[in-house]
Amino acid sequence: GFATFVIVAVGAFRREDADTARRQGEAGGYALYAWSLLPVHHDPGSAEGRATLGLAPEELEGVAISRFRASRGDDASCLNLHRPRRPTILAPEPAFLAEGRFAFQASLAETPAEHRNPWLLLERDPQDGAIPAIADASSLAYALHRKLGDVMELPEAGVRLRFVGALEPGLLQGEVLVGERAFLRAFPHESGYRFFLVGAPAGRADSVALHLEQRLAAFGFDAAATAARLAAFHRVENTYIATFQALGALGLLLGIVGLASVLIRNALEQRRELALLRAVGYEDRHLLQLLLAENGLVVLLGLAAGVLPALVAIAPAPHGQRGAVPLALVAILGVVVACTGGLVSWLAAVYIRRLPLLASLRAE
Secondary structure: OHHHHHHHHHHOOOOOOOOOOOOOOOOOOOOEEEEEEEEEOOOOOOHHHHHHHOOOOOOOOOOEEEEEEEEOOEOOOOOOOOOOOOEEEEEEOHHHHHHOOOOEEEEOOOOHHHHHOHHHHHHOOOEOOEEEEEEEHHHHHHHOOOOOOOEEEEOOOOEEEEEEEEEOOOOOOOEEEEOHHHHHHHOOOOOOEEEEEEEOOOOOHHHHHHHHHHHOHHHOOEEEEHHHHHHHHHHHHHHHHHHHHHHHHHHHHHHHHHHHHHHHHHHHHOHHHHHHHHHOOOOHHHHHHHHHHHHHHHHHHHHHHHHHHHHHHOOOHHHOOOOOOOHHHHHHHHHHHHHHHHHHHHHHHHHHHOOOHHHHHHHO
């Protein structure tokens, strides 16, 4: 039961390919993300900025670019095996906050506007000198070891962050986001924008990335697909999931051995009753049916004790972005355990049939 619970429950959280087109999805509707070594002061999303930067309007038709001020630090994502002491701080421009992209797992929203768009929490004034900050839920819990309302000190920068929102795990895993006004006060030496999210029409992401890298090469502009970054996150998470499932499979193997011994013991303890049934006219197939029915109930109860609680535990999974209920895995587990119980019952019946009938009756 415990082994099947682990295998089924953990399997529901396996991550698949992300839908980068959804504005409320893991990628926020962005096809590309980019870093520049040098700050970019002009807006590549406006006609004037594109002309100043030498970008071709026809190459960027239908392309939306969101800019972020950045103070580089440690990676706080699952790709970093070490605990980050000073995470990367990003500050989106106000236009990004108004769009309400990505999905939130939890927030400290109080007003109706903040509930509709938790990004507005970044526009709050600092409390006790702590700047409102938003982070990915996975990074917040497992890398930064914080929860909503907690304060994080950055002594080297003289900055205190108070976490007011947690994003659903996605593209922004590894960075902490603050408001632009607060960022300018906390990091006055960081000028311009160095992190960018790019929304490109379907099928044009590669050409847009190539054009931006060529025209902005002087800034050290480096663009990559958001799908590739999310796939890297998913591989790490799926590796942990596979490890737990392997441990569950080992437990299931040991459980099957224990189940076989219990079923055989039960059958052997009933050999006198079965011998009496043979003496009064029951055929061997009738005895086999009795053993299968009795042992099948034991197998079914043991399987249900693990599968049903697991299905209850992962019931919300299809409604989120964390995978789906592994019905095929449930079916495979059921077949394996049922076949094991049936085989053991058959072997027990064959063994009992070969026992001396007279000796068994005398014992009875």
